Amino acid sequence: MERYQGTIYEALGGESVLRQVVEAFYPKVQAHPLIGPLFPENIDPVVEKQILFLTQFFGGPAVYSELYGHPxxxxxxxxxxxxxxxxxxxxxxxxxxxxxVNIDPELSQVIIQRLRGPAYHFVNQP
Structure with a gap:
């Protein structure tokens, strides 16, 4: 992330680009045979919460915590x-x-590495 200044949120382009990523992400999740069934049919509230959470997680405003408390x-x-x-x-x-969404591949890898910890932290089955 050496070539980026500031937070991941800023490097990504803020809320508008993060929204594009999340809105591209959830149709892929819903179509995935393994994880799709874990999500509700009405995905819109999940999308909005994910945008707020990732905004905060990537160094943007802490709106998620302001609205919902500790994540x-x-x-x-x-x-x-x-x-x-x-x-x-x-x-x-x-x-x-x-x-x-055409996120720079280097930034994409930084983001995946940042998300890898939480993704595996949620594992609760072998």
Whole structure:
């Protein structure tokens, strides 16, 4: 990330580009045979919360916490069976979404590395 200044959120281009990525991401998630069934049919509220969460997670305004309190993401994911294959699928969908939105490949890899920790932290099944 040496060639980028500031936060991942800023390097990405702020809310408008992050929204494009998340909006490209969820159709991929919904179509994925492994992780799609874990998500509700009405994905719109999930999209909006994900935009707010990733904004904060990548160094932008802390709007998620202001609206919903501490993210407590592991606790929020505990009701769902999540294996390492689920984490891999989620990350793969995110990588494909960033490619679709033409995010710089170097920045995309920085983002995937940043998301890898939380994705595997949510694993609760072998």
């Amino acid at each position: 407590m993401m592991r606790a929020r994911h505990l009701p769902f069976p999540i294996t390492p294959k689920h984490a891999d699928a989620w990350l793969s969908c995110m990588e494909a979404a960033m490619q679709e």
